[in-house]
Amino acid sequence: MKLFHNRRQEFEKLTWPFGRDLFRLAHWRLGNLQDAEDVVQETYLRAFRSFHTFQSGTNVKGWMTRILLNVVNDTLKKRIRQPDLLTIEDDCDELVSLQDHSATTRDPEVQLIEREIRPDLLDALQRLPISLLNPLLLRELEDMTYAEIAAVLGIPSGTVMSRLFRARRVIRDRLTNNAQEIVKPEVADHEMQ
Amino acid sequence: MKCSDVHPLLDLLSDGALENKDTALVLDHLKLCNECQSEWNDLEQLRSSFRDAKDKSQLPAGLMERISQKLKDEERNEHMQFFEKYKRFFEQYARPLSIVAIAAAIALIGFLFLPRIHQINTQQTSIQIASADTLVDDLVSEGTLEPVIDRNELAKRVGYDLKHVQLPKWQMNQSGVYRSQTTMPMARFDFVRKSQAGDQHLSCYQAPQGVIQAKVANLENLEGKRVLFGSHGKFQFALWSQNGRDYLFVTALSKPQLEEIVRGA
Numbered sequence: 004m005k006l007f008h009n010r011r012q013e014f015e016k017l018t019w020p021f022g023r024d025l026f027r028l029a030h031w032r033l034g035n036l037q038d039a040e041d042v043v044q045e046t047y048l049r050a051f052r053s054f055h056t057f058q059s060g061t062n063v064k065g066w067m068t069r070i071l072l073n074v075v076n077d078t079l080k081k082r083i084r085q086p087d088l089l090t091i092e093d094d095c096d097e098l099v100s101l102q103d104h105s106a107t108t109r110d111p112e113v114q115l116i117e118r119e120i121r122p123d124l125l126d127a128l129q130r131l132p133i134s135l136l137n138p139l140l141l142r143e144l145e146d147m148t149y150a151e152i153a154a155v156l157g158i159p160s161g162t163v164m165s166r167l168f169r170a171r172r173v174i175r176d177r178l179t180n181n182a183q184e185i186v187k188p189e190v191a192d193h194e195m196q
Numbered sequence: 197m198k199c200s201d202v203h204p205l206l207d208l209l210s211d212g213a214l215e216n217k218d219t220a221l222v223l224d225h226l227k228l229c230n231e232c233q234s235e236w237n238d239l240e241q242l243r244s245s246f247r248d249a250k251d252k253s254q255l256p257a258g259l260m261e262r263i264s265q266k267l268k269d270e271e272r273n274e275h276m277q278f279f280e281k282y283k284r285f286f287e288q289y290a291r292p293l294s295i296v297a298i299a300a301a302i303a304l305i306g307f308l309f310l311p312r313i314h315q316i317n318t319q320q321t322s323i324q325i326a327s328a329d330t331l332v333d334d335l336v337s338e339g340t341l342e343p344v345i346d347r348n349e350l351a352k353r354v355g356y357d358l359k360h361v362q363l364p365k366w367q368m369n370q371s372g373v374y375r376s377q378t379t380m381p382m383a384r385f386d387f388v389r390k391s392q393a394g395d396q397h398l399s400c401y402q403a404p405q406g407v408i409q410a411k412v413a414n415l416e417n418l419e420g421k422r423v424l425f426g427s428h429g430k431f432q433f434a435l436w437s438q439n440g441r442d443y444l445f446v447t448a449l450s451k452p453q454l455e456e457i458v459r460g461a
Binding site: 010011014015019022023026027030036040043044047048051052121124142143144148149164167168171174175178179 | 204207208211213238239245246247254260262267270
C-alpha cells in the first residue's frame with residue numbers, strides 16, 4: 004500500500020507545477036473550458052498509468068505535453084465522428100484547433116478566450132493548420148526551446164524553425180488584412196497520428 | 197546584408213536563437229532598413245499579444261484537487277485489481293497448492309528423519325559381539341584407548357550412560373573410549389592399588405548388556421552375581437551383567453583376589 008501511495012505522491016510532486024501550463028495549452032487548442040478540463044484530467048490519468056515508463060531526470064513538462072497533445076487529438080477526432088457538435092474540414096491538415104468562429108461566438112467559453120486574447124489574433128489562429136499551430140503555441144505559450152518542441156512533436160529542430168517562421172508569417176499577414184492562403188497542403192501533419 | 201536574408205533571421209533573433217555575430221549584423225541592418233524594422237515591430241507586437249494573453253490565463257478553481265481525487269480513485273482501483281488478481285489466483289490454485297504443500301512437508305520430514313533412521317539402523321547393525329579374549333589382548337595394545345577424563349563426555353562418546361561400581365580401595369588411573377574395528381565403542385576404566393608387593397592393576401570394561409562374551413569360562417555364583425571367570429595369557433578376567441550393563445574386570449592378580457574384587461563391586 005505504501006508503495007502505491009509513494010508512487011502517487013512522487014507523481015504529483017513532479018507533475019503538479021505544470022497544471023496551469025497544460026490547461027492553458029488545452030484551452031487554446033480546444034477553445035472550450037470544459038473540454039480543456041476533461042483533457043487535462045485525462046492527461047494526468049494517462050500519465051499516472053504510464054508513470055512507470057517515465058525516465059527519472061528527463062523533461063517532465065515535455066512528457067506531459069506530449070501526452071496532452073495526444074489526448075487533444077483524440078478529442079478532436081471524436082468531434083469529427085460527431086459532426087453535430089462541430090463543423091470540421093475534411094482535410095486533416097485543415098483541422099482547426101479552436102472551434103469554428105461562426106459556431107462558437109455564442110459559446111461563453113470561447114468568449115472567455117476572446118477576453119484573454121485579441122479577437123483578430125484568435126481568428127488568425129483558428130484558421131492555422133495544426134502542423135503550424137502546435138509549434139507556435141509551444142513556443143509562445145509554453146516558452147519551449149526549439150529542441151524541446153522538436154522532442155515533443157517528434158520532428159527535427161530545423162522543421163520547428165521553418166514552421167514557426169511560416170506560422171508567424173501567416174498570422175502577421177492575416178492581422179494586417181493581407182491574409183493570403185500561403186499555407187501549402189504539402190505540410191505533413193503527422194502530429195495528428 | 198540583404199532584406200531577404202534578414203527576414204528569416206528575425207524569428208531566430210526574437211527567439212534568442214541567433215548567434216552573436218549574426219545578431220550584430222541583423223541589428224545593424226534594422227537601424228538602416230525601415231521595411232525590416234517594420235517587420236521586426238510586427239513580430240514583437242505579435243509576441244507581446246501572446247504574452248499578454250498568456251498572463252491572463254487562469255487555472256480553473258479546484259481542478260487540481262479534482263485531478264488528485266481521480267488519481268486516488270485510480271490508485272484504489274489498482275489496489276482492488278491487485279487484490280482481486282491475487283484472490284483469483286489463490287482460489288484457482290489453493291487446492292493444488294495445498295496438495296503440493298502437504299507433499300513438500302512429507303518430503304521434508306523424510307529428508308530430515310531418514311538419515312537418522314538410517315543412522316540408528318547403522319548403529320544397531322554395528323553393535324557386534326566383543327570377545328573377552330580380544331578385550332584382554334587390547335589392554336596392552338597401543339592406540340585402542342582414547343583417553344576421556346570427564347565422565348559425562350565419556351558417556352556421550354560411547355553412546356550410553358555409565359553405571360557406578362564399588363571399588364573403594366582402588367584409585368582410577370585413567371578412563372577413556374575403547375575403540376576397535378570389530379565392536380562398538382565402549383567405556384574402559386583402569387585402576388591402580390598400592391600394596392607391599394608393588395602396584396596392582398585392574399581394568400574394567402563397561403558395555404551394554406550382551407555385547408561382551410567369553411568363549412571359555414566357568415560360571416560361578418558369587419554373592420548373587422552370575423560371574424564367568426576365565427583367563428587369557430597372564431590375565432584373569434571376570435564377566436557379569438548388572439543393571440543392564442556388561443562388566444569385564446581384567447587383572448594380572450590371582451583368581452581369588454579377582455573374586456574378592458568382584459564380590460565387593
